[in-house]
Amino acid sequence: MPDSVDFSRKLVLVLGASGYIGSRVVAALSGSPxxxxxxxxRRSDPAVDATKPDSLRNALRGADYVVNCIAGNNQTMLRTTEVLCEAARASPPRRIVHLSSMAVxxxxxxxxxxxxxxxSPVSGYGQAKIDCERMVLGYVHDGGDAVVLRPSCVFGPASPQWTTRxxxxxxxxxxxxxxxxGDGWCNLACVDDVVGGVIAALDAPDIAGGVFNVSSSAELTWNEFLTAFAKALGATPVRRIAPRSLRIETKLLAPMRRIAGMVLRSPMTEAITPSLAALWSQDIRIDCSRAQALLRLPRTPVDRMIAAAVRHERGLPQAALS
Known part of the structure; x- marks a missing residue:
């Protein structure tokens, strides 16, 4: 019998399977015994629309677990989480693993x-993630089994937000x-560590209703990371960016670059938003000791994360990070 129809394996429904994290979760599960x-x-199976109750109820039928990696706009995340929790109340899986964010x-x-x-201030994205978490924990309160993972900045080969950009x-x-x-603490989550946390959370005992931070880097500032990444990329000499230049970028140029970016695809149209600049200076350290203890969360060293990302940028074959 082909592996694709090996029904001895537990079925995991992955919502948002075509996204960056979702596709990595699918790949890891595909190699699991x-x-x-x-x-x-919508990309992998246009018949599945996670914002529509009937469609999601059908997809949920027979699933042992659900991993909710839905990204998209705030309304899509909220609607998908709402529909998922309602569908799961009628046909509960063993567990839902819901991906949130440090933006909360x-x-x-x-x-x-x-x-x-x-x-405060919490971004619109962060507030949407908070509201989604409330729905998931409400589902747990009603007797369901779900856990919430809060990854920090997900870094890895081809990560659109934190690597290629x-x-x-x-x-x-x-x-x-x-x-x-750039003296804020750089909280990177290696994509392989995030995926490992997701898979560990599927069957970890006694964690229903648990919330877990997921981060890989520790004691590293954004300046230290950006300098190391630039050197590995060969983007040298590393420029010293004057505070005035960064203020002009975020306050004056970002709106214009966003508009230009809709038409042109160029590094010069990439917007450095005020929220991104604020993160670079934010003195926040994500503690993930709970995930390390209960999910045995690995923490890939930053140099190995950077090496894997640069290999991808150069079109070289990848070696496993773990």
Missing amino acids: IYRPVEAS YGAATGTVREESAPV LARLLRAGRIGDLGSA
Whole structure:
């Protein structure tokens, strides 16, 4: 019998399977002797629309587990989570693993643990993630089994947000050593570590209703990371970006670059938004000791993360990070 129809493996429905994290989860599950992934995304299966109750109820039928990796706009994330929780109440899987984000902490500073409260201002994205978490934990309150993972900045080969975007900006000399504007703590989550956390959370005992931070890097500033990444990319000499230049980028040029980016695909149209600049200076340290203890979360060293990302950028074959 072909592996694709090996029904001895537990079925995992992956929502958002065509996204960056979702596709990595599917790939890891495909090689597992225990789990069998079922992809659910408009790209991989146009018949599945996770925002529509009937469609999701049908997709959920027979699933042992659900991994919710849906990204997209805030309305899509909220609607998908709402529909998932309602469908799961009628036909509960063994567990839902819901991916949230460190964005729920807003402008918090210092060491941040899962019980830490959000600090204003919280972005629209962060608020949507908070609202999604409330739905998932409401489902747990009603008797369901679900856990929430809060990855920090997901870095890895082809990560559009934290790898390829930063690589373009570094090569264009638009970022580098940011001075005091880059002295915030750089909380990177290696994509392989995030995927490992997702898979571990499927069957980990006694964690229903648990919330887990997921981060890989520790004691590393954004300046240190950006300098190391630039050197590995060959984007040298690493520019020292004056505070005035960064202010002009975020306050004056970002809106124009966003508009230009809709038409042109160039590093010079990449917008450095105020929220991104704020993160680079934010004194926030994501504590993931709970995930390390209960999910045995690995923490890939930053040099290995950078090496894997650069190999991809250069079109070279990848070696496993773990």
